[in-house]
Amino acid sequence: MAERMTIKPGENDILIVVDVQNDFLPGGALAVPEGDAVIEPINRLARAFRHVVLTQDWHPEGHASFASSHPAKQPFETTDLHYGPQVLWPDHCVQGTPGAEIARELDIPHAQLVIRKGYNAGIDSYSGFKEADRQTSTGPAGYLQERGFRRVFCAGLALDFCVAWTALDAAEAGFETYLIEDASRAIDTNGSLEKARQDLEAAGVRMIKSDQIVVA
Numbered sequence: 001m002a003e004r005m006t007i008k009p010g011e012n013d014i015l016i017v018v019d020v021q022n023d024f025l026p027g028g029a030l031a032v033p034e035g036d037a038v039i040e041p042i043n044r045l046a047r048a049f050r051h052v053v054l055t056q057d058w059h060p061e062g063h064a065s066f067a068s069s070h071p072a073k074q075p076f077e078t079t080d081l082h083y084g085p086q087v088l089w090p091d092h093c094v095q096g097t098p099g100a101e102i103a104r105e106l107d108i109p110h111a112q113l114v115i116r117k118g119y120n121a122g123i124d125s126y127s128g129f130k131e132a133d134r135q136t137s138t139g140p141a142g143y144l145q146e147r148g149f150r151r152v153f154c155a156g157l158a159l160d161f162c163v164a165w166t167a168l169d170a171a172e173a174g175f176e177t178y179l180i181e182d183a184s185r186a187i188d189t190n191g192s193l194e195k196a197r198q199d200l201e202a203a204g205v206r207m208i209k210s211d212q213i214v215v216a
């Protein structure tokens with residue numbers, strides 16, 4: 001059996017910690033099952049990376065992705081927005097609310113940037129790179145390219161939405177992209193996890209475990 005690849009993060013590597021926010025943790029408005037289980041591995045992993053950025057879901061009130069914005073719709077149903085099908089969520093990560101704050105237990109004081117997303121009222125944004133209309137950019141591809149990174153490592157919440165879409169866009173932007181599975185947790189609604197796995201594999205995103213990252 002082939003030896004399992006291990007990776008020692010260096011100057012050309014960056015960790016993107018996706019949406020570890022109160023509303024996605026147990027007790028939050030859109031709690032991801034076992035969402036709090038990502039914090040310990042992410043804190044440990046982050047120490048191996050000199051370069052870390054965070055994403056933060058950051059919606060205005062009445063956002064188009066909220067079921068409450070669509071009469072007669074319930075959370076986790078799908079509707080059609082101008083850019084295509086959209087899963088509807090409970091109200092979550094409303095700008096300036098405690099639920100939108102980055103989890104206090106996340107211990108990454110050296111994080112270099114917080115990328116906010118989902119702030120356009122009519123467009124959702126799972127990815128930290130591009131909004132769900134697949135046109136509107138949130139900017140990090142240019143930022144990461146300008147800073148000379150080659151490899152992007154993604155972890156956080158939720159694996160089958162914001163982590164997956166961020167990883168897919170990183171791969172599309174030309175970065176060698178890894179998703180750290182055990183430092184992520186999924187929502188898994190209507191087959192979303194299996195779909196995400198297929199999309200990630202097709203895009204060449206490598207699924208790894210946190211113990212493959214060498215924490216010096």
Ligand SMILES: [Zn+2]
Nearest residue numbers: 057065093118
């Ligand atoms: Zn959201």
